Amino acid sequence: MTDRLRNLPTMKVHPQTELTLIYAGKRLKGLASDTIATALYANGVRIFSRSLKYHRPRGLYSLDGECSNCLMDVDGIPNVRAETSLLQDNMKVEPQNVVGTPERDFMSFIDKLDRFLPAGFYYHYFHRPYRLWPFFQNRLRKAAGLGRLKPSFRMKGIFDEIYPRAEVCVIGAGPAGMQAALAAATQGLRVILLEARPWPGGFFDYRSTNDVSDIPLHQRARQLADKIEENRNIRFFPGTFMTGFYSNNLITAFQVGKETDYFDERYMEIRVESVIVATGCMERPAIFDHNDRPGIMQVACAHRLARTYGLLPGKRAIFSIGDDLGLEAAMDLFDLGLPILCVADTRSDGQAPGLVEGLEERGIPFMRGWTVSTAHGSRTLKKVTLCTLDGLENRDFKCDLLVASAGLTPSAGPLFLAQARMSYDRFTGFFLPDEMPQKVHAAGRLLGLQDPLSIEASGRLAGLSAAADCGALVKVLIKEARELLEQLPGPVRGSKFIQAPGSGRKRFVCFDEDVTVKNIYQACDLGFDHVELVKRFSTAGLGPGQGGIPGHNLPLIVAQYRRYDGDSSDPILPTTIRPPLVPAYLATYAGKSRNHPKRTPLHETMKKTPGAVFRRTGSWQRVRYFTHDFQCREEIETVRNHVGMIDVSTLGKFRVFGPDALHALQRVYVGDMSKVKEGKVKYSAMCNEDGCLMDDGVVVKTGENDYYLTSSTNRADSTAEWIRYHTRYEVWNFSLVNLTDAFGAINLAGSRSRELLQTLTDEDLSNNTFPYAGYKEFRIGGDIPVRAMRLGFLGELSYELHIPASYTRTIWDMLLEEGRPFHIQPFGLEAQNVLRLEKGHVIIGQESEIRNTLHDLGLGFLWNREKSLYKTVGAPALHFTERQNGRMKLVGFRMEDPRRPPKDGSIIVDTRIRGHVCTARYSFTLGQSIGLAHVHSDLADIGTRLEILEDDMGSKRLYAEVVPTPFYDPDGKRLKI
């Protein structure tokens, strides 16, 4: 590890705390608070990656992760931004897109082939003849892309999400952002302050100049940061990247956890009244021949490497810059020990006089109106050529570091996302807001300000304006703040310089996608001369840096091209910016795991029952089997021969009551609900407006204008919504209560169920007093109230018992205990599935889908057509569909080979697809394989032979015959005993 600078007050790394990282198999040392990138740089790593298309070597360029140069594979996660990811002990880091090593990459020959890879080359070459495109596509896919993800990859880490609310959100904790936050917080407002870097301070943080204030800027940053920390109205989120800005001032962001945080990343959705954007500036890349060579970096990158991380970025440096920050950095780095051969400034005048004098005092040659035109060196930088802006004069310098920047450009992404009206300002050379959306403010450097006092003052003004949005009485303060700002220096003239003279083939506009100026011109030549078209055709700005590097240069180059074309009146247009502003993991968006299934009141009992295998069904966790026999022979035969019971607590349960309760039922059920009699169960169905089956269940009348009804498990969550929706225009007086979770339910089924139930109650359960389709409320097991229905879903004498949830376990245990002499056994979903299949009963979602009408499913008899007055949902459609030809029908079938049921979902074919199998099982009761299927109506007649095709069956087929249902006990005698 190279020696770090010592005793700098601006240093953020801790020389006492060494961390280990393993890079390409080698153990290296870094310091606490290093990023991965700075730790690698400290270890002499200069080539960080190879570029997407040409496999050119790429190095450290900025420190804010604006390009893919620094994307690396970290601990098995590809495309991690090494520039913004903090180093952690024992991190395993691998370079990406490298065949060999970053230093010697076997694919680098592609760099020589650029002539054959113009903009949009894949459209040109590989689409003619079109039939070869799949072949080339496959090859291109293998060559393209950066990181690699193994199919076995599972994202590690803890991901969280929070939804904070506040009055004001400030994006960016530089001097302007901190002043804004303080101004608003002092008015008693809650402020959320976001900062992408791990600490506040912005561009004050690493600067030692005290030209305008009596203390160095980094000390001023510390002062403001202390005030932020002390202010209890401000919640400060460091390491937090804003991703989106939506209407109603909703800000999305994600926070990267520090080692002491409980999360690795945390998604944030922040809702506030007013927003302040104070994101400052980034540098506009200088464009010249081979401007991507490792050894070339931006001004702030070089400056921060030294000041924040204690790393002198090179041994012999050239500066080619376009603004005063570049001059300041050159002086400061010189003072820290960096030998500087010369400083070229694209501006011929306008430099702050103190800075020019400072260079002179230090003996650094200063060249006004010069810029870098070419970088030399095959892997890293060896030499640069500087030239005058007209390109007539040249000078070469041997060096290993080129600090280059064309000037500043605002980080205006949040303003674009906020839908501010932005236009190009010719004085600053910035895209500036013409008009801000309501309750959104901008402050600081991104408005073109450079003077530290002006920047702070603009922050304070924005903070007060935001306070005013929230109702604070700050008119006078705003007036004073505005007057103060007007007295201070305003926006400064920006550099207009776009690219060096000359027209080399390797000047990169976009590092991520390897797009050169030439590629941009090619796109323009082909007629894609609008900046949005150029972007898409050339792919400049479509890489992982989200347009950070090419974002501003692309519009300028396109405008330059159009000027050559004679079109000088054209406005300079920005490209559209979309969220997320910075790349984020899908895992971060997914946030917390929400796999929290609902449990029935019997869950604990089920867990203790031997052999219980649970399955997630909808929102519920239910038992599928109680044995390891997946055919459930024992469970099925127990029900058919003795008595069994199943937990059916997941059924939807509702009470509907009030003077107009019956009207509401008539509206949603297809049957005539006035026929529901006390003491009787009525089975009915609900359709949607297309006449397709939505739900089925039973309704009982528990009193005058008082009904209790069940829905299928999957509809439990939406039944209340459904009934209220379809009665929303009526002024009917009825109430609806969801009792799904208030009641547990057990279905006790089998010929001996009456005998068993009778042992628990004095109520007369004989067939005469409690017959099939009867309903009774009584007490069992002493004093537990139960609602009992005699239903026939499974084809045996059975009682569906609805019990207050907290008593359900007690009843279950009693039945199990008392049931021993009757050979009782619990059964699960699979046994229930077979039992009801033998009866030909439909399960919604299994034998029906959203396009099956009541008639398709053979349930037309449930529909009462004489109640049009009630506007029954679906009735108008049923009038039509019941006579419609060519619909699919639900039929029962029996396999020719009794031992071989087809898989659920197999298709029914003749010369084409004619239907599909819904459910098919071997029936132990019948000694046959049976099933239900949807087939075209011309295959629905009894006796029709069906050809069934399973996956991977080739020319083989299974054969079945359409038979009437129910398969078991067709007369329903066993229900009525």
Add this chain to the structure above:
Amino acid sequence: MSLTISCPICGKRDGYEFRFGGEERGPRPDEEGLTHEQWCSYVHMRINKAGIQREWWYHQEGCGSWFTIERDTLTNLEVEGREET
């Protein structure tokens, strides 16, 4: 979701709490004399307005009521305080 919705019972809440119930198109027509075309049109056709429309919302994670609001489909913002039209 940036949309907020004003429930008449619970007040202004996050859009996540609600379910959309489609644009307001009046109660369904009577069955008497209804043609299939009219019915299909009622069930399936929408105005799909670009601008301010009255529409139904259900407060699923709240009080469970259906109500209408006005929303500008161009800005995806609720338009508050207008008279019901």
